[in-house]
Amino acid sequence: MPNGSLSSTIRLLRTGIVPLSAIEPLSVGYSRLRTELTTESQEFLSGNHQVPLFIQGEWGTGKSHALGYCRAFASKLGIPTAFVSLNARTVPLNHPQRIYGELAASLRVGHTMGLRPLLHSILTNLDVRMILTRYLSSSSNPLSSHIRSLCKYYDCGEALNPQAEASWGFILGEDLGWADYAYKREQAIERIYGLADCFRAINGGGILMLMDEVETIDQLWNHRSRAVAYSVMTSLSTMQPVWSIFAVTERFRTLVALDAARSHVDSVSHHARWLSNALANGAIHTFDTPRLDGACASRLAAAITALYLEAYPQTSFSKDQIQRCVDEWGKNPGRNPRKLIRAIVNRLDLARPLPEA
Numbered sequence: 001m002p003n004g005s006l007s008s009t010i011r012l013l014r015t016g017i018v019p020l021s022a023i024e025p026l027s028v029g030y031s032r033l034r035t036e037l038t039t040e041s042q043e044f045l046s047g048n049h050q051v052p053l054f055i056q057g058e059w060g061t062g063k064s065h066a067l068g069y070c071r072a073f074a075s076k077l078g079i080p081t082a083f084v085s086l087n088a089r090t091v092p093l094n095h096p097q098r099i100y101g102e103l104a105a106s107l108r109v110g111h112t113m114g115l116r117p118l119l120h121s122i123l124t125n126l127d128v129r130m131i132l133t134r135y136l137s138s139s140s141n142p143l144s145s146h147i148r149s150l151c152k153y154y155d156c157g158e159a160l161n162p163q164a165e166a167s168w169g170f171i172l173g174e175d176l177g178w179a180d181y182a183y184k185r186e187q188a189i190e191r192i193y194g195l196a197d198c199f200r201a202i203n204g205g206g207i208l209m210l211m212d213e214v215e216t217i218d219q220l221w222n223h224r225s226r227a228v229a230y231s232v233m234t235s236l237s238t239m240q241p242v243w244s245i246f247a248v249t250e251r252f253r254t255l256v257a258l259d260a261a262r263s264h265v266d267s268v269s270h271h272a273r274w275l276s277n278a279l280a281n282g283a284i285h286t287f288d289t290p291r292l293d294g295a296c297a298s299r300l301a302a303a304i305t306a307l308y309l310e311a312y313p314q315t316s317f318s319k320d321q322i323q324r325c326v327d328e329w330g331k332n333p334g335r336n337p338r339k340l341i342r343a344i345v346n347r348l349d350l351a352r353p354l355p356e357a
Contacts, residue, residue, distance in 0.1 A: 006311035013304065013345045016338030018065055022307060023072045026341075028300045029290030030069060036287070037073050044205040044243050045077065052237040052244040054279070056253075057289035060336040063247035066289055067210045070245055074208045075110055079243075080118065080199050081208045082107045088219035093211075094228035096235075097176035097188035103195075103209070104172045115172055115195075119147075123154045128202060135201035142187075142194040146170045171195075185228070189235050196241035206241025215252040223268045226259060230271030237284070253279070292337055297326045300337070304344045317351035 005021060012019045018026050036053075044050045055066045071081045082103040084091065091098050104115040112118050122128050133151050136144040146167035153164045169175065176188050200206040217229045236244045256279075259272035278284040292300065301322050309315060325347050329340045 006307070010308060010311050010345065013307075013341055014349075016060075016342045018068065018341070020068055020072050023065070023068045025303050025307065026300065027065070027069050028296045028303070029292065030066075033066065033069065033287055034073070036285070037070060040243070041074060041077055041079065041205075044208075045079070045203060047200070047204050049238075049240045050243040051278075052246060052284050054284055054286045055245060055247045055289060056250070056286055057247075058249055060334075060338050061291075062289040062337050063249075064212055065337070066287070067212055067245065067247055070208070071108070071210055075108065078109060078203060079205060079208050080107055080109050080203075081210060083210045083212070085212045086214060086216050088216045092220060092225075092229070093214065093217050093232055094220060094225045095180060095185065096192065096232050097173070097179070097184045099232075100173040100188045100191055101177045103192065107207070116168060119150075119171065120159070122202065123150060123159070129154060131202060132198060135198070139197070141197055142190045143171055143198060144194075147198065185232075189232070192236070192242065193239050196239060200241035206239075206243065208243045208245065209236060210245050210247075211236075212247045214246045215249045215255075218251060218255050223259065223262075226255075227268035227271060230256075230259070230268065230275060234271050234274055237278070292335055292340070294326070294330055297330060297335075297340060298323070300340065301326050301344050304341060305348065308345065308348045312348075312352050315348055315352040317348060321347055321351070 009019050009022050013022075040050050040053075053070075055063050055070075057063045057066075067083065071083060074081045083106045084099055084102040086093050086099075091102055093099070106113070107115045107118055109118055112121055122132070129151050133148060135141075136148050141147075149167045150164055150171075153159055153161050158164075173188070173191060176184055176191070196206040214233075217226055220226055220229060233244075233246070236242055256272050256275050259268050260276040262269040262272075275284070279286065290296070305322055322344060325343045326340070329335070329343055332339070
């Protein structure tokens, strides 16, 4: 890793955030998740639908880190991954037309990020282009006519033809996010499926969708808004070419249980009941974020220290100083891993000599 990248990594670690470039060495206690991802990714790439995974934990326990770990793991296997951070104002779960825009912006394979550059790299490959063309010629995919139109431009060496922009706009969902109409929501769900199915034709599996802050569903306007949000989760969870991983807090599970127990049957209780039953009978897998004990905390501190020294080799400190940080952190019953990361980096920052003016 270049020194500039290392410096930017340390800057993020100062805030307690672990970037994707350092996610693997700084993931401690993830053996069970790694085993599950290994098995399920192989099944997914074999064309088998994977049940959704709920990553559970309270604020600061590492849910976003776990999603990043899943993303890095899938990216190594060439699985396209999309990361969507939900909120009740701009990207609510009950408006999939806004989720589609986030998906298009964050879709990633390796170092290629964004649906347009990713699709461009695919279409420049003649063999892959022919696979897509054959698949779309006999498919009712909602993206079919637009992707086939792009394929023709690439066949003719006119990838930058301005007339292709209308097709690009449709594929990127530029017609979806401007309105909250019900039919736009339906179009967004269909388009998510269509996009994932295109990737399924290429890699045998589809795409991995990672959704953070799912508990913000309780900030929606009313139970009708939650009903739509639950239906969106149900749709994503049951799509054949979509493997969904949701990060949730206990607040979300409590809300689902309350809505599932509503006395009269309506859309909110129906979809909430499906989620509640799926969680109860194992149709949705769950993973609790790892709770660091003393040994794991020491391993994490050592990994952070090694990364820091790679970026700033002139730093001089004693191992006792780092262990004191771990011991002090362990006295807090919350044992927030983000706070440990910040404490270790702060201790190392204090030990690093400042550059001369």
